[in-house]
Amino acid sequence: MIKLLAINKKFEDRNVLNNISATFYKGKCNFVIGASGCGKSVLMKCMVGLLTPDSGSISFDQRDFVSMDYEGKKSLRQEIGMLFQGTALFDSLSVEDNIAFPLRTFTNLNETEIIERVNFCLNRAHLVKINKLMPSQISGGQKKRVGIARAIALNPKYLFCDEPNSGLDPLTSRVIDHLIKEITEEYGITTIINTHDMKSLFEVGDNIIFIHQGNKWWEGDKTQIRQSGNKELLDFMNASEF
């Protein structure tokens, strides 16, 4: 479980996140939704330590991340898998080497064990026989799956996905949604997904936080959205092709 308490973040003198408190649950796909520029990626970057909030606390299963020292943060980061907006694979590394990268960087596994783990993760992402291909030789959907395989390489407790469906066709998007959901439930991961894809939310979303102009505007589960009476949320939902 991840808990945010009163997170604030400003750039120059512009508030981007205002007093955001939220809870993200284990074994669930926790969605953060909202219009472009509302602050989803900034919030996620604060949670993984790429940005530091101006105030507030972020706790990972009761461990306060913001106040941790460098070593503490480094070790907690190894429990975090991240699927970036875009795919962010290393273009000069093969699929196999992309997935092996975190294993080579953070573990003492030998090469045989590394390749075994790579194959396990590839298999888990429903990919076979593409070990030696370069990212430029595979499709967008396959790249996302390689990204997922890499994100789960270290057996993460927490998985962050920033717009996992961006640039994918609707069918491939559903495949990716279900893959993330399957992995989340199977390994009991606390998964956070930023998106404006309402289809994705209705397909696999468990808990939802709606951000409007840097404020947490609504939270609940998907069955409550239509009856929420929340104008901005309903406008947001109705504006998406869905």
Ligand SMILES: Nc1ncnc2c1ncn2[C@@H]1O[C@H](COP(=O)(O)OP(=O)(O)OP(=O)(O)O)[C@@H](O)[C@H]1O
């Ligand atoms: N490093 C930065 N310096 C200054 N402003 C920033 C920085 N990063 C983000 N912002 C601003 O913070 C606001 C929120 O950006 P953010 O990337 O979190 O939006 P988002 O909700 O993820 O949007 P999208 O759906 O388009 O990805 C934007 O106005 C953006 O310009």
Ligand SMILES: [Mg+2]
């Ligand atoms: Mg974003």
